[in-house]
Amino acid sequence: MSRRDVRPALLVLADGEVFEGEALGAPPPTGIATGEVVFNTVLSGYQEVISDPSYAGQVVTFTYPHIGNYGATGADDESPRPACRGVIVREPARRRSSWRSDQDLDAWLAGHDVPAIGGIDTRRLTRHIRDRGAVPGAFGPLGEAPDGSIVDKTALRAAAAAEPGTEGVDLVAQVTTAEPYTVGDGPHRVVAYDFGIKTTILRHLSGIATVEVVPASTPAEEVLARRPDGVFLSNGPGDPATVPYAVEAVGALVGEVPVFGICLGNQLLGRAIGAETVKLPFGHHGGNHPVRDVRTGRIDITSQNHSFAVAADSLPAGAALTHVNLNDGVCEGFALPAERAFAVQHHPEAGPGPHDAAHLFAAFDEMMGGA
Numbered sequence: 001m002s003r004r005d006v007r008p009a010l011l012v013l014a015d016g017e018v019f020e021g022e023a024l025g026a027p028p029p030t031g032i033a034t035g036e037v038v039f040n041t042v043l044s045g046y047q048e049v050i051s052d053p054s055y056a057g058q059v060v061t062f063t064y065p066h067i068g069n070y071g072a073t074g075a076d077d078e079s080p081r082p083a084c085r086g087v088i089v090r091e092p093a094r095r096r097s098s099w100r101s102d103q104d105l106d107a108w109l110a111g112h113d114v115p116a117i118g119g120i121d122t123r124r125l126t127r128h129i130r131d132r133g134a135v136p137g138a139f140g141p142l143g144e145a146p147d148g149s150i151v152d153k154t155a156l157r158a159a160a161a162a163e164p165g166t167e168g169v170d171l172v173a174q175v176t177t178a179e180p181y182t183v184g185d186g187p188h189r190v191v192a193y194d195f196g197i198k199t200t201i202l203r204h205l206s207g208i209a210t211v212e213v214v215p216a217s218t219p220a221e222e223v224l225a226r227r228p229d230g231v232f233l234s235n236g237p238g239d240p241a242t243v244p245y246a247v248e249a250v251g252a253l254v255g256e257v258p259v260f261g262i263c264l265g266n267q268l269l270g271r272a273i274g275a276e277t278v279k280l281p282f283g284h285h286g287g288n289h290p291v292r293d294v295r296t297g298r299i300d301i302t303s304q305n306h307s308f309a310v311a312a313d314s315l316p317a318g319a320a321l322t323h324v325n326l327n328d329g330v331c332e333g334f335a336l337p338a339e340r341a342f343a344v345q346h347h348p349e350a351g352p353g354p355h356d357a358a359h360l361f362a363a364f365d366e367m368m369g370g371a
Helices: 048-049 105-111 123-134 153-162 199-206 220-225 244-253 264-272 356-367
Strands: 008-013 018-025 035-038 060-064 086-088 115-118 135-141 182-183 188-192 209-215 232-234 259-262 276-294 301-311 322-324 331-334 340-343
Touching: 008 153, 018 086, 018 105, 035 086, 035 123, 035 153, 035 276, 048 060, 060 105, 060 123, 060 135, 105 115, 105 135, 115 135, 115 340, 123 276, 153 232, 182 199, 188 199, 199 209, 199 356, 232 264, 232 356, 244 259, 244 264, 259 264, 259 356, 264 276, 264 301, 264 340, 276 331, 301 331, 301 356, 322 340, 340 356
Parallel strands: 035 060, 060 086, 086 115, 188 209, 188 232, 232 259, 259 340
Antiparallel strands: 008 018, 008 135, 018 115, 035 135, 182 209, 276 301, 276 322, 322 331, 331 340
């Protein structure tokens, strides 16, 4: 990252933990950035992570100590603008070294109005979140803020205590598209619900279908009126219990048309058929989670980003558990064979990688009548 004037900054968690660092990225408009603090274990792909709309309401901590070494390029953005509340790193790279990059990460963050803090002991922070669970936090440069207020430890502690986190908040409404749009020219017709859809997912779907992306609040009857060969339920941020309108629409689509869901789409499909969803202590955020297909024994190393999951023991009759996370046994996917519907919790599009589970897009193609 380019070196500008170094400003001392603090990160304060709602439980009172304090971390010293330096301000990076864009200055928060009020001097303080807040959000639910989580950690991601990827070694690369930081730009894809930061621009993933599923991080709305959250502050992303990178466990890998050296972030920004290959810069940033618009070609790797997963959305038009990041939705996360901020970024936490240990050691920001002093220079970028990739021919693909057109700016360094610090400039990219500033250009997208994303505040960040560097120099943080991310090992200590990660261990704390692992033991305590995801926790609200606040950070900002010390001193006078742009609005004239003073940022100090007391102000940051108060801001962290006031941050509601992601449970019980409809974050999907903040990231979904306002109007329908179409991408791709594949042989099938797919309607994709945008709950926070990633560019890489659209790239995969475009290979098998002409994809019409619709807002999260689109009723089922409007989707069926488009006469799709299949419906896709995208990833997205936050608590699936806060988007009952989406659950209702998905419930009306099941059995009417082939359905494929990823991440939040998996949780919404689960709730639509009567399953329960639960919040995980610190979520799954990383690029190295082993997932087993219980039907075949196949193990895929997967990319993950979610704080909620379907409770496997709540799946109703007719729903078959298909995938489990080998780290902790969490439900990673289920299918409704009679209704031609399936969903997974992990990210087969894998932006960033790995790409072991990309074959699931071919399974959706086959379900819609493809070769």
